[in-house]
Amino acid sequence: MATITYRDALNQALREEMRRDDKVFLMGEEVGEYHGAYKVSRGLLEEFGAKRVIDTPIAELGFTGIGVGAAMVGLRPIIEMMTFNFALLAIDQIVNSAAKMRYMSGGQFGCPIVFRGPGGSALQLGAQHSQAFESWYAHIPGLKVVTPATPADAKGLLKSAIRDDDPVVFIEGEMLYNTKGEVPEDEYTIPLGKADIKRDGKDVTIVCHSKTVTQALKAAEQLATENIAAEVLDLRTIRPLDTDAILKSVAKTNRCVVAEEGWEFAGIGAQVVDVIQREIFDALDAPVLRVTGADVPMPYNKLLEKAAKVDAAKIIVAAKRVLYLA
Amino acid sequence: MAAPATSKSRAPDASIVEVHTRYLRQMTLIRRFEEKAGEAYSLGKIGGFCHLYIGQEAVAVGVMAALRGDDYVIAAYREHGHALARGLSPRSVMAELFGKATGCSSGKGGSMHLFDREHRFMGGHGIVGGQIPLGAGIAFATKYQGGDQVCACFFGEAAANIGAFHEALNMASLWGLPVVFLCENNGYGMGTAVARASAVVDLSRKGTAYGMVAEAVDGQSVLAVRQAMDRAVVRARTEMQPTLLELRTYRYVGHSMSDAAHGTYRTKEEVEEYRRRDPINVLADQMRAGRYLDDVAFKALNDEVLAEVEDAYEFADRSADPDPSQLFADVYARGPGKVS
Ligand SMILES: Cc1ncc(C[n+]2csc(CCOP(=O)(O)OP(=O)(O)O)c2C)c(N)n1
Ligand SMILES: [Mg+2]
Numbered sequence: 001m002a003t004i005t006y007r008d009a010l011n012q013a014l015r016e017e018m019r020r021d022d023k024v025f026l027m028g029e030e031v032g033e034y035h036g037a038y039k040v041s042r043g044l045l046e047e048f049g050a051k052r053v054i055d056t057p058i059a060e061l062g063f064t065g066i067g068v069g070a071a072m073v074g075l076r077p078i079i080e081m082m083t084f085n086f087a088l089l090a091i092d093q094i095v096n097s098a099a100k101m102r103y104m105s106g107g108q109f110g111c112p113i114v115f116r117g118p119g120g121s122a123l124q125l126g127a128q129h130s131q132a133f134e135s136w137y138a139h140i141p142g143l144k145v146v147t148p149a150t151p152a153d154a155k156g157l158l159k160s161a162i163r164d165d166d167p168v169v170f171i172e173g174e175m176l177y178n179t180k181g182e183v184p185e186d187e188y189t190i191p192l193g194k195a196d197i198k199r200d201g202k203d204v205t206i207v208c209h210s211k212t213v214t215q216a217l218k219a220a221e222q223l224a225t226e227n228i229a230a231e232v233l234d235l236r237t238i239r240p241l242d243t244d245a246i247l248k249s250v251a252k253t254n255r256c257v258v259a260e261e262g263w264e265f266a267g268i269g270a271q272v273v274d275v276i277q278r279e280i281f282d283a284l285d286a287p288v289l290r291v292t293g294a295d296v297p298m299p300y301n302k303l304l305e306k307a308a309k310v311d312a313a314k315i316i317v318a319a320k321r322v323l324y325l326a
Numbered sequence: 327m328a329a330p331a332t333s334k335s336r337a338p339d340a341s342i343v344e345v346h347t348r349y350l351r352q353m354t355l356i357r358r359f360e361e362k363a364g365e366a367y368s369l370g371k372i373g374g375f376c377h378l379y380i381g382q383e384a385v386a387v388g389v390m391a392a393l394r395g396d397d398y399v400i401a402a403y404r405e406h407g408h409a410l411a412r413g414l415s416p417r418s419v420m421a422e423l424f425g426k427a428t429g430c431s432s433g434k435g436g437s438m439h440l441f442d443r444e445h446r447f448m449g450g451h452g453i454v455g456g457q458i459p460l461g462a463g464i465a466f467a468t469k470y471q472g473g474d475q476v477c478a479c480f481f482g483e484a485a486a487n488i489g490a491f492h493e494a495l496n497m498a499s500l501w502g503l504p505v506v507f508l509c510e511n512n513g514y515g516m517g518t519a520v521a522r523a524s525a526v527v528d529l530s531r532k533g534t535a536y537g538m539v540a541e542a543v544d545g546q547s548v549l550a551v552r553q554a555m556d557r558a559v560v561r562a563r564t565e566m567q568p569t570l571l572e573l574r575t576y577r578y579v580g581h582s583m584s585d586a587a588h589g590t591y592r593t594k595e596e597v598e599e600y601r602r603r604d605p606i607n608v609l610a611d612q613m614r615a616g617r618y619l620d621d622v623a624f625k626a627l628n629d630e631v632l633a634e635v636e637d638a639y640e641f642a643d644r645s646a647d648p649d650p651s652q653l654f655a656d657v658y659a660r661g662p663g664k665v666s
Contacts, residue, residue: 029516029518030516030517030518033517033518033590033591034516034517034518034590034591037516055518055522055523056523057484057487057488057515057518057523057524058454058455058484058485058487058488058515058523059487059488059489060488061488061489062489085453086453086454088453089453089488089489122374123373123374124373124374124425124436125374125375125436126374126375126435126436126437126438126439126452127434127435127439128438128439128451128452128453129374129375129438129452294653294654295654295657296653296654296657297657299433299434299648299652299653300373300374300425300431300433300434300435300436300437300439301425301426301433301434301436301647301648302373302425302647303647303648303650304433304434304647304648304650304652304653307650307653308653
């Protein structure tokens with residue numbers, strides 16, 4: 001296994017899939033000559049040329065729609081959003097066109113397309129540039145939503161997303177690009193819709209995805225020093241949601257915390273909690289608690305921003321509360 | 327033939343001296359302020375995205391000079407210069423960049439979101455093109471209420487490729503809104519040169535599709551900007567007609583603090599070439615030629631401005647962070663916005 005960054009893992013996935021299938025192309029702002037705003041597409045223009053690595057104007061609605069149109073007739077576009085904050089300008093084409101094409105055409109036209117780019121907050125980027133939108137897309141029947149947390153998952157899941165015959169919203173962690181992890185040398189894919197236990201534990205389940213996985217692992221490590229064995233369950237794919245994995249883990253631990261970067265209202269955790277209470281209510285020894293971003297637009301000031309964000313300490317507090325230790 | 331002695335020795339018009347000196351001072355203030363902001367960024371006093379205005383000063387200064395105090399201004403995220411030219415104090419702008427409670431947006435906005443009600447400075451907006459319809463909307467409200475204020479709506483040339491630009495221009499023209507669309511063409515949207523992103527590179531022509539008067543202006547000449555803006559303001563204020571101005575300028579620095587000034591998408595030579603028409607020098611040379619600026623006076627002006635910038639820095643640095651309770655303030659008009 002090689003140790004590489006999340007960024008390079010994504011780059012490998014793009015490269016391998018573009019080599020495998022010439023119907024795959026990459027389109028977005030600064031993806032070619034500039035190698036991507038976050039340098040995920042480094043070297044791709046050089047290898048595949050301007051026909052398949054396409055720099056666009058700042059026109060999210062337009063180039064997303066062009067991608068959807070191309071996908072309807074058999075190409076496999078990868079549309080890069082410089083960040084998912086800007087995908088709001090394109091969400092009409094994602095929701096009203098891509099997500100519904102197969103259904104409203106009575107199965108005649110599919111839409112094998114990937115919308116990918118960073119989501120969530122970084123550091124002090126302020127209200128318009130610090131938003132986690134996975135719950136918005138997860139709300140929509142017809143879309144799949146993937147949020148990898150590690151380099152190995154990022155690579156395997158992106159390859160599956162590109163090969164998938166339906167539209168996939170693939171949200172990368174802006175703060176994860178530089179993180180490193182082991183990635184298999186041989187060709188592999190990871191199926192969409194499968195959660196992954198990132199750490200075993202018997203006392204409490206921490207359900208998380210993307211950036212909160214790192215925070216949950218940190219929290220679990222701290223909790224272990226206090227003899228609390230937390231299980232860290234990384235959803236990896238938000239939709240389809242791996243309910244079996246959630247239920248299995250919580251049936252074992254009887255306690256659960258759901259952590260996500262986004263806002264509480266109608267968030268991912270709401271769906272997770274609903275499944276748990278509906279399916280295994282009797283297994284619960286405490287109400288499930290949620291750790292989310294504060295219910296405010298992101299403030300710029302460093303201290304306020306820290307207060308607004310999820311971190312390991314907040315997850316620890318919630319875990320102790322479901323164990324009635326705090 | 328020798329020039330008549332009278333024209334050579336005639337003292338320049340006092341008001342011209344005063345006006346040009348003011349422009350020179352404002353442009354120099356912006357330049358020194360931005361240099362200091364860059365320094366503060368490297369020291370970690372400023373965080374997040376920070377887009378400097380160095381090279382484009384003549385645009386903001388020339389435009390603001392044509393406005394009244396009760397007119398409106400709206401801009402994108404590269405707006406420190408616009409805020410200063412509009413009259414926001416360097417203290418309140420620097421404090422906002424530092425995220426302090428004394429900042430013009432109470433430390434909650436940051437570099438990209440400078441707002442100031444008193445100066446009718448309607449923001450700093452971070453989504454490319456997002457402020458263009460807002461500018462038209464402000465003008466709509468003015469017309470609706472029978473006012474005669476003008477809205478100066480700034481954006482970068484790359485924003486002219488986004489749908490919001492086209493939708494807003496069409497409606498502004500269709501409905502006769504008192505707005506001036508100010509397209510600052512600095513040659514690049516991040517690393518993408520104009521010709522790589524726009525089918526039409528003569529951007530002022532984009533007004534034609536909407537039957538809008540449009541003009542291309544030398545954005546390195548504050549006087550040319552002022553004159554073009556004067557014409558556009560008259561059109562808006564007295565004729566209720568929008569105008570599109572393309573201001574041809576250049577940014578000497580990288581797109582943001584994380585982007586090099588040159589290397590990947592443009593050459594050092596290109597940047598140096600444009601530096602020869604530095605807007606500050608263009609005006610200073612003109613003033614020198616007219617003999618109402620000399621090196622001593624220019625240095626004194628620069629020193630004065632430097633002191634003002636230092637003062638802003640000190641002020642920002644010693645100002646307090648917002649109170650933690652401010653996290654939940656101003657989500658809604660009344661009360662904290664707790665959902666559960
Ligand atoms: C809708 C949207 N897409 C992408 C971005 C990322 N982005 C920020 S600035 C920028 C370039 C804009 O260039 P231009 O409009 O020419 O203004 P300049 O930066 O040159 O002042 C891009 C692509 C964004 N903020 N909003
Ligand atoms: Mg530009």
